[in-house]
Amino acid sequence: VRWIVLLACLASLQAGAHDADLTEARNYRNGTGVAVDKARAVRLFQLAAEAGDADAAFTLANMLRDGEGVPQDRVAAQRWLQRAADGESPEALQELAMAEPDPARAAQLMKQSAHALTHRVR
Amino acid sequence: VEARGAQQADKSFVAADPAVLETIAAEHAATIAYVKTPVGKTDFRLSSYFSDVGDSSALEVVNQAQTAYAARYVKANLPKLASLPVLSMTAAFKSGYAGPGDYTDVAPGSLALNNAADLYLYPNSLYVVKVSGAELKGWLETAAKRFNTIDPALTTPQELINPGHPSFNFDTVTSKDFAYRIDVTKPVGQRIVAMTWRGKAVDPAQSFLVATNNYRASGGGNFPGLDGSKTVFAAPDNNRDVLIDYVRATKTLTRAANGSVRSWRFAAVKTAGPVVFHSAPGKLALAREAGVDNVTELQADDGQGKGFALYAVDLSQ
Numbered sequence: 394v395r396w397i398v399l400l401a402c403l404a405s406l407q408a409g410a411h412d413a414d415l416t417e418a419r420n421y422r423n424g425t426g427v428a429v430d431k432a433r434a435v436r437l438f439q440l441a442a443e444a445g446d447a448d449a450a451f452t453l454a455n456m457l458r459d460g461e462g463v464p465q466d467r468v469a470a471q472r473w474l475q476r477a478a479d480g481e482s483p484e485a486l487q488e489l490a491m492a493e494p495d496p497a498r499a500a501q502l503m504k505q506s507a508h509a510l511t512h513r514v515r
Numbered sequence: 516v517e518a519r520g521a522q523q524a525d526k527s528f529v530a531a532d533p534a535v536l537e538t539i540a541a542e543h544a545a546t547i548a549y550v551k552t553p554v555g556k557t558d559f560r561l562s563s564y565f566s567d568v569g570d571s572s573a574l575e576v577v578n579q580a581q582t583a584y585a586a587r588y589v590k591a592n593l594p595k596l597a598s599l600p601v602l603s604m605t606a607a608f609k610s611g612y613a614g615p616g617d618y619t620d621v622a623p624g625s626l627a628l629n630n631a632a633d634l635y636l637y638p639n640s641l642y643v644v645k646v647s648g649a650e651l652k653g654w655l656e657t658a659a660k661r662f663n664t665i666d667p668a669l670t671t672p673q674e675l676i677n678p679g680h681p682s683f684n685f686d687t688v689t690s691k692d693f694a695y696r697i698d699v700t701k702p703v704g705q706r707i708v709a710m711t712w713r714g715k716a717v718d719p720a721q722s723f724l725v726a727t728n729n730y731r732a733s734g735g736g737n738f739p740g741l742d743g744s745k746t747v748f749a750a751p752d753n754n755r756d757v758l759i760d761y762v763r764a765t766k767t768l769t770r771a772a773n774g775s776v777r778s779w780r781f782a783a784v785k786t787a788g789p790v791v792f793h794s795a796p797g798k799l800a801l802a803r804e805a806g807v808d809n810v811t812e813l814q815a816d817d818g819q820g821k822g823f824a825l826y827a828v829d830l831s832q
Contacts, residue, residue: 419744448733448743455737484733487637491683497522507638510729513749 414441415449422452422462431462442473447480454485478502481509550629555762557626559770561634563619564798566607567661567676567685568828569781570805572774573619575689577635578603579773580761581726581754582690585643588748589724596645596724596747600712602688603726604654608636610682615795615822626762635755637683639728644745649719652707653739654686655695659706661685662699665830670788675699675828684736686727688778698782699790699830708782728754775806785831793817796824808832 418437421430435456441449450473456462458470477485486506493499521528561573581603590597609619621630646654660680665673688695695710710717724747732749734742750757762768796815802808809832817825 416744419742422742423740423744425744452734452742455734455742459737461737482733484730484735487639487730488735491681495526497526497528503638507753510638510640510753 414444415446418449418452422456431456433462435462442476445480447477447482447485450474450477450480451482451485451488478505481505481512483507483509483513550632551627553625553627554631554759555626555766555768557621557623557768557773559768559774559804560623560801561619561621561768561774562798562801563607563609563682564794565802565805565807565810566610566682567792568802568807568810569777569779570802570807571687571689571777572770572801572805573607573621573634574605574687575776576761576768576773577605577754577758578689578726580758581605581641583761584641584750584752584757585724585726588750589643593747599645599722599724600692601724601726602651602690602693604658604686604688604731605727606658606684606686607682609633611794611823612681615824618795626768628759631755631759631762635758637728637730638753638755639730640753641726641750641757642729642732643724643726643747643750644732644741645722645724645747646740646745647719648710648712648717648721648723650740650745651717651723651725652710652719654725654741655688655697655707655710656704657736657738658684658686659697659699660703662697662706664702665699665784665786665790667700667784667786669786672789672791672827673786675790675792686731686738689776690778691776693778695779696782697779698784700782700784770804777806781828781830783831789813789827790830791825791827793819793823794826796822798824799826 414437418434418441419425420427421437422434423429435453438449438453438456442453454470454473454477457466457473459465474485474488478489483506486502486509490499490502490506493502523529559572561576563573566574582601585603586601589601607619609617611617619633621633661677661682663674663677692713693711696708698706698708729749731738732741732743732746768774791813799810799812802810809829811827812824813827814825817823
């Protein structure tokens with residue numbers, strides 16, 4: 394039980410660190426309290442995404458796909474979208490579902506998206 | 516323990532086991548009966564065949580349900596925000612992507628749970644964001660990427676719809692308090708004009724609460740500023756359940772109260788040639804019933820082999 398508590402504490406500490414990084418990334422992207430700096434936002438989203446933040450990975454995928462603050466790179470965008478989905482971002486799973494030509498696979502992804510929503514941490 | 520997928524390498528599914536089918540027959544029948552449970556009635560047909568040109572008959576009740584839910588929640592739990600206007604955005608999720616049968620279409624009469632799924636396809640949760648007037652305009656500008664840029668001088672037919680921007684990303688408001696025009700002759704980013712709240716031009720600095728879903732609020736479709744940072748609250752309820760509860764409370768939906776408000780129109784422009792779009796054939800009467808009177812059916816078969824008809828929209832009206 395002690396191990397479980399310790400692991401849970403570590404997980405929440407890590408989630409807290411993610412939150413700080415993600416907030417800063419969003420602030421630079423949207424110019425909230427700081428001057429807009431999209432390139433810096435991309436770097437911060439990437440750091441958070443590399444540390445395992447699925448929401449950061451999803452936004453990074455969007456910015457790469459649309460060439461926002463970074464040269465457009467659809468291949469990298471798709472890779473980060475998949476990583477966001479692997480990390481149970483409900484929106485990334487939905488994005489994959491809506492682009493999926495196979496209806497059975499699409500339904501499965503949508504189900505995973507709905508499930509991920511039920512245990513989202515933020 | 517062994518686990519195997521029901522789907523095989525060639526994407527086909529394993530055959531159903533008759534013993535299992537028999538065991539679950541009663542549950543299956545009960546499920547079918549359940550999804551046909553009536554939740555209310557409607558005196559008009561709610562369809563999305565002409566959502567792209569202003570028919571809000573399948574959208575308004577969704578926006579009404581979301582607005583009512585958000586306003587109630589804010590009043591009870593976020594009193595500091597209670598003075599802000601509450602709007603709602605939704606989109607036609609079914610807009611012919613998979614063929615002419617792939618539209619929302621709910622017949623007048625009893626409205627059941629499966630109809631609610633037709634009206635709200637995705638298992639999203641209701642999220643509310645706080646945005647400025649400028650951000651609201653940016654949202655609608657991104658939604659308006661649904662349209663190609665139309666050259667009024669061209670005499671040849673021009674396609675209205677940009678297929679690269681799916682219908683689920685064409686968010687619109689349907690509120691008698693909010694109005695705007697979409698000028699499709701302008702480039703992306705300059706199309707939303709005459710945006711008003713209660714008859715007054717929207718101040719870029721004024722704040723609005725907008726009810727939407729988790730997909731949009733968290734960055735789906737990459738709408739400007741919507742990446743989770745504007746979310747004021749994430750409801751525990753999904754949008755479809757919010758809709759079902761609203762229909763239950765309303766009992767009977769009527770065209771006048773739930774299917775006729777148009778917050779947006781195209782900015783009037785005379786075009787030298789036709790502006791065309793594709794939808795299921797033979798549906799023109801539905802556009803008329805919804806008050807969309809600037810549409811004509813040019814060809815019952817658009818010649819592209821998928822069963823769509825070719826329609827034209829007169830942007831000067």
